[in-house]
Each structure stands twice: as structure tokens, then as C-alpha cells.
Amino acid sequence: MRLILGAMLALMGVPSALAQDRPRAAPVVAATDGARDFDFEFGDWDAHIARRLRPLTGSEEWVIYDGDSVVHKVWGGDANLGELDVKGRAGRIHGLSLRLYDPAAKRWRIHWSNSNDGQIGPAMVGGFSHGRGEFYDAEMLGARSIYVRFIFTGATPGTTKFRIEQAFSADGGKSWETNWIADFKKRG
Template sequence: MTADGGATGNDFDFLIGTWDVANRRRLDFLDAAGAWEEFPAVARASRHFDGAANIDEVEFPTKGWSGLTLRLYAPERREWSLYWADSRTGALFPPVVGRFTGGRGEFFGDDMHEGKEVRVRYVWSGISADSARWEQAFSVDGEAGWVSNWVMEFTRP
């Protein structure tokens, strides 16, 4: 992070290495009152382009699939673009874009979920050497309301 609190090409260096991940995910991503499921994962992240790129793979052993995130930093915009793919679909999802400010990263994008247009928000927070939190939320009403639908709590093994 820069002295003024802006994004840098090293914002995701905290993620490098191996993590145990406790997942909590809604069974229906758009139902704010819906039930949650919990399951474990292991994440492994690597640094590229002198910190301006980051890749992690998350294995969900009880689910039988894996996910991958590619993060790319654009220095001219001082923004990150985060791209998600998983082994279930083999598709690269549209990016969420944003930056870190004051130790919290917020990233927004547009996508489709079960035939509905959704606004997507990722938030990275609680970052330390041994822990971090990622949360995904969807909005179907132009960001007036959000449904938090997936939380990952990262801890070092």
C-alpha cells in the first residue's frame, strides 16, 4: 500500500503460500435468509510479475472440485482485476475490479447467476501474517442491498 493508502502492485503479497480455508456458503446465493453450508479447503498462492500478478488455487476436497483466481494489477489505474475460474465449469468469470484502502480490499463487477444479472462484491479484510477473510456478496437491486453468500476464513497451517 502506498503512503496515501492507495493500491500497489504488492497488495496481495500477504496471500503467498499455503492456507487452510474454512468456507461458509449459502445454498442459494440470492436468498438472504437461506441456509448455509460449511466445508474445508486448502489454498496455495504464488506471486508473479514482481507482485503485480497473483494466482491461487483452492482445492475443496469434500466438494470434488477446485477454483483458481488470477489477480492482475494495472498501475496506471492503481486497480486490481480479479478473475475466478473453477473446475466445474472450465470458464473464466467476468472480473471484479477494485483496490485496497486502509487494509481493506473492495472489488466490484457484473455477472450472471442462474439467469439473473448480479452485481458482485468481493471484500478482503482482517489481513495479518496468519489470517485473512474473503467475502462475496451479490446485489440484484443496483447495490441498494447485498446478500452475503460466501465467506472464506484463511489461516496458516
């Protein structure tokens, strides 16, 4: 796991202190091309999200959101755009996910933007194997350098449901705390 995480961060050129502490690893190369890995997600979905309110603080307080997700093909499928609009007692999340395929590296880059701040976040880099996707990046959470991990499960052609879990690590990837669980169910 640490080798994969190190390789992913090396591919991204992560300048964080966390990335500098790890040994350099060879880039991870996908077994297949991967350019169609997100095709399963095109269309309209019902979204149910559980979000930890204060990650990496020991808090066990979660909030629930429900709403819609729509994913559109861009550039003939070499990119895609996901729109998320969910509401709950903690408010509304109106987000945009831009996924771009890098054919040379055979990897996807996922960028997230929230309408609350209108900024595009750093790329999470990764890919899929056997219906499971793993994506990583390094970010700041307040004044702390952390690793961020996305895991997609159930991501297979023709699926009618899948899950994304986001987790943070403040110890260089030794342990992870899940802070976002999103379940999607295909409409129609």
C-alpha cells in the first residue's frame, strides 16, 4: 500500500513534507489501458452521502445528505464531468468533479470543486482494477499535511449501484480515517 501511495504521489510531483519523507518508487502502470474506466458512471444517479463533520479530531459525528448525481461524457469519454447536488441538515453540497485521462501514464486525475468556494482542488491520481478504483493525493487540512484516498467499489460496466469512500491519513498512509461515504443508485 505504501509503495502504491508513494508511486502515486511521485507521479503527481507532490511537494509536501510527507512526500519528501518517503522513498521514490517506480510509477505504477495499469494492466489495461484504462481510458474507459469511468464509462460505468455516465447517466443519472440517486446519491446518499454520509460525511464526518470534523475529520482527524476523534469526532464520530456524521451528517447525511441525499440528492442527485449526473455524469456526462466529455472529449469522447477521455474526460467526464460529474455534478453532485445533495442536501441535508448540515446544508447543501453542490459540487463538480472533473476527471481527465492521461493516456501516457494510463491514469486518471480527479479534480473536485465545491460551489461554496468556486475553486478547483488538487488532482487525485489513480485508476481501476476489477471494479475497484484507488486515487490518492496530498493536501493540507488546516495546518496539517495529510494524504487523501478515494476508493470506488462496484465500478463495473452495467452496474446499478456503486460506492465511493474518502479517507484521510495524517501518518503518511499507515492508518486511514474514513470521512465520506457516498452510495449511488442508477435511475431508471
